[in-house]
Amino acid sequence: MEKEDSLQIAPETVEVHTPDVHSSGVTGDLRLHEFASAVYRNTRFLRVWLPPRYDALENASRYYPVFYLNDGQNLFDPATSFAGVKWGTDEAADRLIRQEVIPPMILVGIDNAQGERLREFLPYRSYSPPVLRPLGKHYPEFLLREVMPFICAKYRVARGPENTGLGGSSLGGLISLYTAMVQPGVFGRVLVESPSLWVSNRRIFKYVRLAKVWPQRIYVGVGTHEAGNAERDKKVVEDVVRLEYVLRKAGLGEDRLRVKVAEGASHSEGEWAKRFPEALSFLFGLDAARVE
Secondary structure, three states, X not given: OOOOOOOOOOOOOOOOOOOOEOOOOOEOEEEEEEEEEOOOOEEEEEEEEEOOOOOOHHHOOOOEOEEEEEOHHHOOOOOOOHHHOOOOHHHHHHXXXXXXXXXXXXXXXXXXXXXXXXXXHOOOOEEOOEEOOOOHHHHHHHHHHHHHXXXXXXXXXXXXXXXXXXXXXXXXXHHHHHHHHHOOOOOOEEEEEOOOOOHHHHOHHHHHHHOOXXXXXXXXXXXXXXXXXXXXXXXXXXXXXXXXXXXXHOOOOOOOEEEEEEEEEEOOHHHHHHHHHHHHHHHHOHHHHHHO
């Protein structure tokens, strides 16, 4: 892909601090960075949620695990989320940190590119949905060479796969799974919610079968009413079961892989919000860290 040499990663231009519960519906300290990508030649927001007392003097030398999540608009604020329903990642993380279920950690919501979302999240050509010039193969480069260095330069981020997570839903879940496979050893915690495994005649399974290195922990969630059609609903669940089968054969036991099939759950932010606390606890839980 051609890149414009003059296009540089921009510094943040907007910061929103919400030390308590903000009127917009955000819990905690959320900071927005306007971010220009040379890879994709566009601009979006990165939404960085910081754990309680991140700026406290006693934590000045502390470094934190980080969880990168796609479709950042839908994570923290109902005002920006699809259909006005957010994942509630801020409330879930804040509560689990205060309960000492997970360590204090940083969440990074990466906004999608709106009209270019399909192209950026698809790593290969698709006829359903019709995407003949996909850009998803550049997503790992966008993430590893642009987003992650920017965040590490701005915030105290702990290094290593055990401290680095990636996740998303639908096509955002698909590209998260793809990235974890083509960049092995970078992401130790991966969330795959309602993944669009069916696109391009389920081509993702070619990569799944060939992958040799898997994250330390993977959470896969899906509902039984994802498509709103009995036949398609069944196939969506069957795809997830197939994914689980391959991962189990690769050696991922119950301590490394959790698959949640939620009866009656649809393909929506509300359902992903319901499962997020369980996913976050499994992926980053303090008990799991001690075992590993």
